[in-house]
Amino acid sequence: MRDVIIVGAGPGGSAAAKYLAEKGYDVALYEKRQEIGAPKRCAEGFSLAGAKEFNLDLPKNCIRQKINSSRVYSPNGNFVEINYEVDGGCILERKVFDKWLVEEAVRKGAKVQAKTTITGLLKENGKVVGVKGEFFGEKFEERCKMLIASDGIESKISRMAGLNTACNPNLVDSGVQFEMAGIDIEDQKKIYLYFGNEIAPGGYCWVFPKGKDIANVGIGVLGRNNLPAIKYLEKFIESKKELKKGSILEVNSGGIPVGGLLQKMTLDNFLVVGDAAHQVNPIHGGGLYEAQFAGRIAAEAVDEALKRGDTSEKQLSKYNKEWWEQRGNHLRNVEKLKEVFKKLSDEDLNFLSENLKGNNLADFCEGINLKFFGKLLMKRPHLIKFAKSLF
Amino acid sequence: MFKLNEDKCLRCGGCVGICPVAALELTETGIVCNEEKCIKCGNCESFCPVAAIKIEKDKK
Numbered sequence: 001m002r003d004v005i006i007v008g009a010g011p012g013g014s015a016a017a018k019y020l021a022e023k024g025y026d027v028a029l030y031e032k033r034q035e036i037g038a039p040k041r042c043a044e045g046f047s048l049a050g051a052k053e054f055n056l057d058l059p060k061n062c063i064r065q066k067i068n069s070s071r072v073y074s075p076n077g078n079f080v081e082i083n084y085e086v087d088g089g090c091i092l093e094r095k096v097f098d099k100w101l102v103e104e105a106v107r108k109g110a111k112v113q114a115k116t117t118i119t120g121l122l123k124e125n126g127k128v129v130g131v132k133g134e135f136f137g138e139k140f141e142e143r144c145k146m147l148i149a150s151d152g153i154e155s156k157i158s159r160m161a162g163l164n165t166a167c168n169p170n171l172v173d174s175g176v177q178f179e180m181a182g183i184d185i186e187d188q189k190k191i192y193l194y195f196g197n198e199i200a201p202g203g204y205c206w207v208f209p210k211g212k213d214i215a216n217v218g219i220g221v222l223g224r225n226n227l228p229a230i231k232y233l234e235k236f237i238e239s240k241k242e243l244k245k246g247s248i249l250e251v252n253s254g255g256i257p258v259g260g261l262l263q264k265m266t267l268d269n270f271l272v273v274g275d276a277a278h279q280v281n282p283i284h285g286g287g288l289y290e291a292q293f294a295g296r297i298a299a300e301a302v303d304e305a306l307k308r309g310d311t312s313e314k315q316l317s318k319y320n321k322e323w324w325e326q327r328g329n330h331l332r333n334v335e336k337l338k339e340v341f342k343k344l345s346d347e348d349l350n351f352l353s354e355n356l357k358g359n360n361l362a363d364f365c366e367g368i369n370l371k372f373f374g375k376l377l378m379k380r381p382h383l384i385k386f387a388k389s390l391f
Numbered sequence: 392m393f394k395l396n397e398d399k400c401l402r403c404g405g406c407v408g409i410c411p412v413a414a415l416e417l418t419e420t421g422i423v424c425n426e427e428k429c430i431k432c433g434n435c436e437s438f439c440p441v442a443a444i445k446i447e448k449d450k451k
Contacts, residue, residue, distance in 0.1 A: 041403055153408035154417050169409040169434040176440035228442035253440040255405025 005144040012274030013150030014101040015295025021108035030116040037098030041254030050289040062097040064210040074353030075196030075346035082358040127268040155276035171259035174229040177218025183246035258282040266316040282338040333367030393424035399443035406435035
C-alpha cells in the first residue's frame, strides 16, 4: 500500500510529490499524457520571487526569457507600465520546467509514471482507498492512504471521489495561444497585455516574449461571445503588423478557471490542488504559483494527517483552512475586482488607464488596496453600484 | 448529439471542466460524450476556444 497517490504531474502534483517524498513517504505520481509538460496550457509566465519562495534552483534551460516589466494597453492604445525589481519574472519553457519539477520529486524518492490513466477509484464505505489504472493496456489496482487530485481543469478524479469541482462556465476563460517566431518585439524583457471588449471580451490578449523574435501570443475571453476565442486571436494578430508576419510553431488551448474558489477541497483520504481546485488568480489567470503553493501546504496537511494516522476529512480540513487563510481570502479580493472589471466598457477601461500608475496595476492584480479602485470607480456615476462591492 | 471536429480539437479538456453533468471525458483520441448524461446545454460549444464542438438538436 502506498502512503500517497497523486494524479496529474503538473506543477501542483509534482510540488506535493516532492515535499511528501522528501518527508520519507511512499509516493506515486501518475500522469495520463505521454509526455510531462506537453502540450502546455499556459502562457509560461512565472515570478522569480515565487521560484525563490519554493526554493527552486531553476536550471538555465527552464527559463527562456527574463522579464523586468509589463505594459498594459487600454482599448484606445494608451498604456501603463509596471516595472519590477531587476528581472522580477520570467517566461519558462514548460516542457523543460515541468519535467525538471518531476525529476526533483523523483530525486526525493517519488515514483513517477507517464501515459498512465486512472480509470476509476477503489472505495470502501464510500471512502477512497486507492485507484484503478491502466498503462499500455495493462490494468492495475493500487491502494493508498491518501489520494491527491492535481489533474487540471477537467478534474475527473475529484468527481470520481465525490467532490463536484465542475466550473461555472461564466467563470472560465476560453484560452488559445500561438507560439510565434519571426515577429518583432519592441523590448524582449517586457510582457505586453491588450485590453478591450472588442479585442478580448472579459479578458485580454497577451504577448509573452521567449526571445528577441519569438513569443507566446494568446488570448483569454470570458462568457458567451459571438466568436470562438481563436477568431478573436486571429483578428488581434491580423491587426498588428509586428505579429502578422510571424510563423506559428505551436497551438495551445485551454480553460482557465477565473473565479469560483472552492470552500471545500477535501474528503476522507482525499484532497484536490491546482487548476482542479480553481486555484488561479482571477485577474491575470496565472496558476503556476498558486498550484505549487497549494501543493506545498497540501503536503504539510497530509504529513500531519499521516503522522496522526488520521486522514479523515476533519483532519484534512486543515488544508482548506490554511489555504483560505494564506491564499483564498486574498484571491477572493482579486475575484471581486474581476467581477467589477467584467462590467467595464472600453470608455471605462480608457478612464482607468489614464488614472492608474504601474504600482496601482500591480496592486490590482494582487487584490490589494481595493478601496483605491472603489474610490476611482466612484468618479464614474454609472459605476457607483459596482464600486460599492469594493468597500 | 455532441459532434466533435477532431481536426480542430486540441484535447485541452476545458469543455470537460465546465460540463455541469460530467458527461464529457478527455480520452487518447479526443473528447467523448455520454449522450445519456448530456443535457445539451451548449456550454461546451460556446466555451471551445477553437470551435471544435457542435451540439446538434436530436431529430424526433
